[in-house]
Amino acid sequence: xxxxxxxxxxGGVVRSFHYGSGRPVLALHGSPxxxxxxxxxxxxxxxxxxxxxxxxxxxxxxxxxxxLDHAGFAAWLADVMDVLxxxxxxxxxxxxxxxxxxxxxxxxxxxxxxxxxxxxxGQCDSREALSGMLAGNKLLLxxxxxxxxxxxxxxxxxxxxxxFNPSATIRRFxxxxxxxxRVLLLHRPHRHAYQGAVEHLAPDCARAMAxxxxxxASQWSIDATRITQAATLWHGTRDVSVPRHHSxxxxxxxxxxxxxxxxxxxxxxxxxxxxxxxxxxx
Numbered sequence: 001x002x003x004x005x006x007x008x009x010x011g012g013v014v015r016s017f018h019y020g021s022g023r024p025v026l027a028l029h030g031s032p033x034x035x036x037x038x039x040x041x042x043x044x045x046x047x048x049x050x051x052x053x054x055x056x057x058x059x060x061x062x063x064x065x066x067x068l069d070h071a072g073f074a075a076w077l078a079d080v081m082d083v084l085x086x087x088x089x090x091x092x093x094x095x096x097x098x099x100x101x102x103x104x105x106x107x108x109x110x111x112x113x114x115x116x117x118x119x120x121x122g123q124c125d126s127r128e129a130l131s132g133m134l135a136g137n138k139l140l141l142x143x144x145x146x147x148x149x150x151x152x153x154x155x156x157x158x159x160x161x162x163x164f165n166p167s168a169t170i171r172r173f174x175x176x177x178x179x180x181x182r183v184l185l186l187h188r189p190h191r192h193a194y195q196g197a198v199e200h201l202a203p204d205c206a207r208a209m210a211x212x213x214x215x216x217a218s219q220w221s222i223d224a225t226r227i228t229q230a231a232t233l234w235h236g237t238r239d240v241s242v243p244r245h246h247s248x249x250x251x252x253x254x255x256x257x258x259x260x261x262x263x264x265x266x267x268x269x270x271x272x273x274x275x276x277x278x279x280x281x282x
Contacts, residue, residue: 006080009079017036017039017052019041020046022049023051025045025050026055028097028101030119032198034060034197037270040274050282058076058208060208061202070099070221077091090281091114092116093117094270099220101116102254105227116231116281117234119242120250122249123220123249133243141216144216145218148214151214179266180238187271227256231251231257233247234247234276236267238265238266
């Protein structure tokens with residue numbers, strides 16, 4: 001694993017984590033998180049001859065927060081690809097990172113060659129979209145819909161506590177997770193990847209986490225007709241963080257999509273099915 005810091009031509013700084021070597025594959029992390037979340041993919045990346053390039057999304061880790069909408073994010077990612085010297089690459093988005101991967105596919109159809117969508121949080125613009133979801137996630141998305149200005153103040157003490165003791169944060173996360181996810185987090189490389197992500201969180205990451213919930217709670221500004229790439233979606237059948245009906249809805253909305261439902265799996269299928277997820281976008 002290595003990470004790099006780059007100044008972007010449009011302003012700001014981006015940090016990117018790199019795993020393996022070979023053909024580039026962009027990976028966009030969930031919320032909370034940063035590029036360190038993909039550390040457990042390093043051995044698979046080397047075996048497949050690819051380089052996972054995982055930038056901290058704006059506001060997370062060491063990448064400047066810019067308050068971007070979906071179109072603005074696509075322009076930001078184009079700048080990131082330029083400084084990383086990537087002309088074309090597939091992109092994989094995990095959980096809250098999925099909306100941004102989809103936005104990149106729509107905004108950069110000539111540069112994003114394939115799309116992987118893992119445990120995706122889709123549009124949460126109705127009560128039906130929140131059905132079957134964990135109470136905490138429902139609360140955040142409900143607040144994002146009715147009082148988005150309150151979301152950052154609510155999240156700030158939570159994120160301060162997470163950054164104060166990353167190992168305790170991961171233990172609490174594992175203890176509160178359903179069994180398939182808890183078992184994955186007990187595996188040392190997976191725990192290292194997620195604990196490292198917490199250790200690398202930016203001091204003002206509550207703003208980024210609020211943004212990740214405010215945009216799904218409203219109508220997306222993404223034009224699906226611009227997405228010509230093949231999209232492979234993955235979702236665990238026991239996922240309660242983001243129930244699988246989100247991916248079913250996305251699969252019907254995306255023009256060229258295939259949904260893989262993983263029986264008995266929870267939310268963290270990026271940890272259990274990394275090889276298959278990467279291979280599907282190559």
